[in-house]
Amino acid sequence: MPQPITPLLLVSPRTLWPARFGRLLFACLAVLGAAGAREHDVRALGAVGDGRVLDTAAIQRAFDAAAAEGGGTVVLPAGVYLSFSLRLRSHVALRLEAGAVLRAATPAPGFGAYDDPEPNIWDMYQDFGHSHWRNSLLWGENLENIVITGPGRIDGAGLTRRGPGPRRAEKPGDTPTTLKDAADAARAVDPEGRAKGRDEFAAMIGEGNKALALKLCRNVVLRDFTILNGGHFALLATGVDNLLIDNVTVDTQRDGFDIDSCRHVRIANCALNTPNDDAIVLKSSYALGFARATENVVITGCQVSGFDPGTLLDGTRGRTQEFAPDRDRVTGRIKFGTESNGGFRNITISNCVFERCRGIALETVDGGVLEDVNISNLTMREITTAPIFLRVGRRLRGPEGATIGGMRRIRLSNITVYDADPHYASILAGLPGHEIEDVSLSHLRIVAAGGGTAEQATRELPENELAYPEPSMFGITPAHGLYIRHVKGLRVEDVRFETLRPDARPAVVAERASGLVFDAVAGGHRDGGPEFVFKNVDGVKLRDCEGRDDRQLGKIEQAEF
Numbered sequence: 001m002p003q004p005i006t007p008l009l010l011v012s013p014r015t016l017w018p019a020r021f022g023r024l025l026f027a028c029l030a031v032l033g034a035a036g037a038r039e040h041d042v043r044a045l046g047a048v049g050d051g052r053v054l055d056t057a058a059i060q061r062a063f064d065a066a067a068a069e070g071g072g073t074v075v076l077p078a079g080v081y082l083s084f085s086l087r088l089r090s091h092v093a094l095r096l097e098a099g100a101v102l103r104a105a106t107p108a109p110g111f112g113a114y115d116d117p118e119p120n121i122w123d124m125y126q127d128f129g130h131s132h133w134r135n136s137l138l139w140g141e142n143l144e145n146i147v148i149t150g151p152g153r154i155d156g157a158g159l160t161r162r163g164p165g166p167r168r169a170e171k172p173g174d175t176p177t178t179l180k181d182a183a184d185a186a187r188a189v190d191p192e193g194r195a196k197g198r199d200e201f202a203a204m205i206g207e208g209n210k211a212l213a214l215k216l217c218r219n220v221v222l223r224d225f226t227i228l229n230g231g232h233f234a235l236l237a238t239g240v241d242n243l244l245i246d247n248v249t250v251d252t253q254r255d256g257f258d259i260d261s262c263r264h265v266r267i268a269n270c271a272l273n274t275p276n277d278d279a280i281v282l283k284s285s286y287a288l289g290f291a292r293a294t295e296n297v298v299i300t301g302c303q304v305s306g307f308d309p310g311t312l313l314d315g316t317r318g319r320t321q322e323f324a325p326d327r328d329r330v331t332g333r334i335k336f337g338t339e340s341n342g343g344f345r346n347i348t349i350s351n352c353v354f355e356r357c358r359g360i361a362l363e364t365v366d367g368g369v370l371e372d373v374n375i376s377n378l379t380m381r382e383i384t385t386a387p388i389f390l391r392v393g394r395r396l397r398g399p400e401g402a403t404i405g406g407m408r409r410i411r412l413s414n415i416t417v418y419d420a421d422p423h424y425a426s427i428l429a430g431l432p433g434h435e436i437e438d439v440s441l442s443h444l445r446i447v448a449a450g451g452g453t454a455e456q457a458t459r460e461l462p463e464n465e466l467a468y469p470e471p472s473m474f475g476i477t478p479a480h481g482l483y484i485r486h487v488k489g490l491r492v493e494d495v496r497f498e499t500l501r502p503d504a505r506p507a508v509v510a511e512r513a514s515g516l517v518f519d520a521v522a523g524g525h526r527d528g529g530p531e532f533v534f535k536n537v538d539g540v541k542l543r544d545c546e547g548r549d550d551r552q553l554g555k556i557e558q559a560e561f
Contacts (some may be wrong), residue, residue: 002525020539023558024507025258026516033376034439035143035520036179037070037072037091038066038069038072039075040065040073041062041077041508042074043079045058045062046058049077049100049105050079051079051082051101052082054083054084054105055082055083056086056105059074060354062074063087063089063092063094066089066091067089069186070091070461071091071092071102072093072209073093073094073095074095074098075094075097076095076100076102076152077097077099077349078097078100079100079128080155081101081103083102083138084208085104085136086113087115088328089140090144090146091144091145093149094138094147094148094149094283095148096148096150096154098152099152100178101152102155103155103158104154104157104208104231105158106157106158107208107456113453114136114137114208115135116135117131117132117135117374118387121289122286122287122288123166123287124168125286125287125289125341125397125399126397127163128164128165128201129233129236130233130258130339131287132240133236133238134213136210136212136215136231136236137156137159137208137211138211138212139212139214140213140261141215142216142217143217145221146220147223148212148221148225149221149223149224150223150225150226151225152226153228154227154230155228155229156211156229156234156252157229158206159207159208159209159231159232160204160208160209161209161232164201165200167256171216171397172466173175173365174324174397174468176326176473177464177470177472177473178328178470178472179327180327199238201234204320209232210230210231210233210471211227211230211234211235211315212235212307214240215238215240216237216238216239216240217237217239217241218240218241218242219242220237220242220243220358222235222244222246223244223248224244224247226249226250226251227252228252229253230254231252231253232255233254233258234250234257234272235256235257237257237262237265238262239260239262239288239292240259240262240265242264243262243266244256245265245266245268245442246267247269247270249312250271250272251271251273251310251311251313253276253277253309254276254277255278256274256279256280256304257270257279257281259285259294260339261285261287261288262295263294263295263340265294267280267297268301268381269300269301269302270301270302271303271304271305272332273304273305273306274304274306274331274332274357275308275309275321275331275357276324276331277324278324278333280334281334281337282297282336282337282347283338284339284340284342284343284368285342286339286341286399287339291343293342293343293368294342294343295345295346296346297346297347297348298347298350298354299347299349299350300348300349300350301350302352302353303336303352303353303355304332304333304334304352304354304355305317305332305355305356306324306330306331306358306393307319307498308445319472328358328385329357329358329384329421330356331384332355332356333360334349334352335363336362337361337362337363337365337366338365338366338468339396340362340366340405341397341402342368343364343367343369343370343405344363344364344369344371344373345370345371345447347372348375349375350375350376350377351377351510352377352378353379354380354510355380355512356384357384357474358383358386358471359383359386359387359388359417359420360378360387360388360441361386361390361391362390362391362407362529363391363393364391364393364394364406365394365395365396365469366390367396367398367404367408369407369408370407371408372409375410375412375415376411377415378412378415379417379418380415380418380420382418383419383421385472386421386427386471387415387426388426388428389427390427390428390436391469392405392406392407392429392434392435393406393464393465394431394466395466397498404431406436407436408436408439408441409438410436410440412439412442412444413442413443416444416445417445417447417448419447420446421448421449422449422450422499423472424472424476425480425482426446426481427474428478428482428484429474429485430486435488436486436488437487437488438488440490440491441482441488441491441492441493442492443494446481446495446497447500448480448503449499449500450480450502450503451502451503452503452504452505456476456478456504457479457504457506459476461474461475468516477509478506479509480499480505480524481497481507481508482495482508484509484511485510485512485513486513487513488512488514489514489515490513490517492508492517492518493519493521494521495520495521495522496521497521497522497524503524506533507523507524508530508531508533509533509535510534510537510540511536512535512537514537514538514539515538516534516537516541517538517540517541518543518545520541520543520544520545520546521545521546523545530560530561531547531561533558535557536556537555537556538555538556539554540552
């Protein structure tokens, strides 16, 4: 039988945990509460906690002492603890008590620096931040049974959010089209033809760019603390199995949670404010030197937003910042990709709120397969790009021989969107011969800002096979509600598209697609104009669509209804 744990460590009744995660939490806490394990107060080991004296050595002594005893808890009482890199240990918990702040120090000659980023021969295939773990405030490799709990705070004041370019000449798809086109990418080398990122890499030595980084760990619990200004990533988890994140609040300059090549993950009851990058992002990069799918993931009861940095935690929810560094509007959102070598499968997202941020994005552009995804019960307000974005691309940033991936068996239901960006409809875009397959959109109400013109309704969108995946990659869409291209097997049921202002574009445009069913779809009454436009489509059913007769059609070169 597992060792009993104290009542203070029991799971809160607010959450009903699936069996796997209940066992994970119980196992981690039972290990840490086993006979012989004890608490290690960092003040007893020399930490000052005044925010001026460097406490790195004292805190690390506490971790090492607990590990030497086979497990225990490192305790930070109230105070501000200034630190550079700290190495986590197996079977050791970190508890940030009320009023405790673990603050990332600013590197300076004679004062200190972060651990160097470890060599990684695979770092040319993803951003610098994804490829290194040790240049972080807290990091761990090949560990098990790790717990970090609050209610204190991790403050990344001394972390940088930047990273160098790739250690190779840049290629199309490395950056969004809004930021750089292919001609710019071709110039991203020095006169000798070397990638500019090499000198930038050297400049990162001593810098820290993540609050917490975990590589190839298992049985990890993160609960009840906050992260302010987490650098490039507040959390980078790569190749981590059995990961539970519960009631963690993040207010940061770039990414919130990057869950990369991980399995058996639950993220619940979290709030993340990330105006300059993604809030919760699932990835499957090549950083480990092999392709590994991110799979068996549950995200539930979370809030994501793009308010001004720091204003989620102070409660003001500021709105002065309009654009992210990629020159599109503020980010926020939940996303799959961009790194997508290993693919994604068996994922559920439910009961989440999006506010003043981009919408839900599912992207596979580096060869992985994205399949078996169920997304339901979302509310979105003030959405700054497409509310829904599904993309198969041909960026293929990975070793030679990578082939185009696929996307199939995707279900999105019970989604309400209000005041979405007028430029971009929801977008489902595959590639010729690599269609997105078997998608269902049901019980949706999407209200866009409107204002689209008749000229925009005639736009022909580029394929942009190699481009970085972002809704703006195609420019303004010719539909205000839903744009479909290279999709096979789509059912749209009980969906209403509306606009706050008159919009001259149709609600739905579908091109080079097949097997489309529209059941009880309403497009917003465009004064008698067409609500559905089909071009080179094979097989369409319209049934009970408001103001439109039922139709079942075969091959269509072009038709409007």
